[in-house]
Amino acid sequence: SAELDGMGKREGGRSDNRAKYMKRRAVQLEAEKGKVGGKAALGDNPCALIVACPRNLEARCVRECHTLFNDLCDEKYGPYTGEPGADGEAAADAEESAGGDVDGDDDVAAALAAELAGLKDKSLHRFANVKVNQVGVIYLSVQARNVDVMWLANKVMELAEAGELPTRYVTSVRPVLRTCPATLSSVEETCAELMPEHFPTAPDADGLSFGVVFKCTNNSSQEPRRMEYINAIAKTVAVPPNRVDLKTPDVTVLVQIMGTHTAISILPNWVARRRFNCYEINQTAKKAKLA
Numbered sequence: 503s504a505e506l507d508g509m510g511k512r513e514g515g516r517s518d519n520r521a522k523y524m525k526r527r528a529v530q531l532e533a534e535k536g537k538v539g540g541k542a543a544l545g546d547n548p549c550a551l552i553v554a555c556p557r558n559l560e561a562r563c564v565r566e567c568h569t570l571f572n573d574l575c576d577e578k579y580g581p582y583t584g585e586p587g588a589d590g591e592a593a594a595d596a597e598e599s600a601g602g603d604v605d606g607d608d609d610v611a612a613a614l615a616a617e618l619a620g621l622k623d624k625s626l627h628r629f630a631n632v633k634v635n636q637v638g639v640i641y642l643s644v645q646a647r648n649v650d651v652m653w654l655a656n657k658v659m660e661l662a663e664a665g666e667l668p669t670r671y672v673t674s675v676r677p678v679l680r681t682c683p684a685t686l687s688s689v690e691e692t693c694a695e696l697m698p699e700h701f702p703t704a705p706d707a708d709g710l711s712f713g714v715v716f717k718c719t720n721n722s723s724q725e726p727r728r729m730e731y732i733n734a735i736a737k738t739v740a741v742p743p744n745r746v747d748l749k750t751p752d753v754t755v756l757v758q759i760m761g762t763h764t765a766i767s768i769l770p771n772w773v774a775r776r777r778f779n780c781y782e783i784n785q786t787a788k789k790a791k792l793a
Contacts, residue, residue: 549643549649549679550678551567551655551676552676553640553675554640554672554673554674555638556673560637560639564631564640564642567629567640568629570668570669570672571642574657579646582646627645628644628645628646628649629645630643630645635761636720641760652768655675655676655677655778659675659783661784662784662787663787665787665788672780673782675780676767677767677769679767679768680695681766682763682766683763684762684763686724686730689735689764692766693757694738697738700753701740701753703740703743710745710752711744711750711751711753712736712739712746712755713747714736714754715772716731719759720760721760721761721762731757735755749773750774752771753768753769755767755768
């Protein structure tokens with residue numbers, strides 16, 4: 503009997519280990535589906551928000567971002583119900599399959615089915631979290647085409663500068679205006695299209711000072727080409743009337759390679775706003791209020 507007990511324990515241990523392995527593998531596969539550099543891109547809409555947060559607090563930060571960003575957007579744009587032509591389609595389908603009327607008190611199952619369908623349908627959410635396989639970084643692709651990410655990031659910074667930012671885990675918020683493949687030619691082409699929208703081009707215009715910041719993660723082939731990227735991006739800005747200033751530029755062009763994709767941002771007051779570190783600015787403003 504002792505031998506049988508030992509065999510049972512070994513079999514039980516193998517089953518437990520197998521279950522643990524399958525659980526870890528399922529989590530890994532789920533992460534790979536949304537990983538930048540894998541099958542998924544940085545969302546269908548080029549506009550997005552890159553949010554930094556403390557290590558291992560990414561999930562809490564995502565929830566916090568959804569609450570904050572949706573509250574701000576609701577005030578400006580009104581409640582979001584999905585893109586035109588797709589509003590509530592999933593919920594309507596669930597309602598029909600569950601029995602048609604989800605308003606009756608006696609049809610709780612149908613109401614739950616409709617609500618769950620709405621939650622699962624990403625077209626009914628303003629922001630979609632894209633996993634970028636980077637610790638402490640949240641990438642929120644903007645589903646709603648009418649959201650101005652520059653306005654939203656500036657609104658967050660204004661709250662921080664007033665010491666009124668109601669978040670605990672959000673460290674910084676940076677708007678993304680365009681995305682493209684992580685190749686020098688693609689980045690150069692995208693910047694050439696984007697820069698005239700943000701920098702004057704007429705030689706006699708009042709120009710802006712600018713600098714280029716290049717960041718690269720999860721792409722060892724592009725990291726050594728840092729200066730090639732910086733020089734190529736700088737050439738897409740009209741000089742004159744604009745001029746390079748590496749210390750205190752009026753506008754900073756931030757280019758972030760994340761795996762096989764690139765996110766491009768145009769950030770005024772990058773230095774003055776401490777690299778859009780809303781947490782640090784918010785803490786400083788709070789302490790000033792107490793002084």
